[in-house]
Amino acid sequence: MQLADKITTAQQAIAFLQHGKIGVIPTDTVYGLAARAHDQVAVARLYAAKHREHKPGTVIAASVEQLIELGVDQTALEKVSHLWPNPLSAVLPASPATAYLHQDVPGIAVRVTADPQLRQLILATGPLLTSSANLPGQPESATIQQAWDYFGDTIDFYVDGGNLAGRLASTIIKVDETGNITVVRQGALSL
Secondary structure: OOHHHHEOOHHHHHHHHHOOOOEEEEOOOOEEEEEEOOOHHHHHHHHHHHOOOOOOOEEEEOOHHHHHHHOOOHHHHHHHHHHOOOOEEEEEEOOHHHHHHHOOOOEEEEEEOOOHHHHHHHHHHOOEEEEEOOOOOOOOOOOHHHHHHHHHHHOOEEOOOOOOOOOOOOEEEEEOOOOOEEEEEOOOOOO
């Protein structure tokens, strides 16, 4: 099988995600491996494809309400919701309801996207668990071909968003139990 056989449109990607598939999509920052966050089996496949344990991905949503419905702590979300939508990921205290997403790490990274295409996709699928489209210790994929070189036909679909080399990864902040905010990584959004 070749990459051309696995390239889909965003509309086709919605159907794939709704049926438990995982794939590579252009996010609001870099190419990401994506699965529906509500689908525990698809989430497990994503982590297996990334060879990741105890290093969770980021949940990207179209709204704070989607994150609340997923089980993310509402009180913690209220402390950062004024910063969204933006390329900003917030690591919040994790709840038992989302344990399968954060791999038993005490925090869960979440983001509300401002990107119109990604937002439309997530409005149709619900929140997505994402992780940069690369293998551990390797550079992030700037093109769909680079993502294919990492994952090949072990992934169900690829959405080509062109060359994303100029995009920065999201800024990451951490919110502790008391509401204090710390910048973990400076990225696309300056804080």
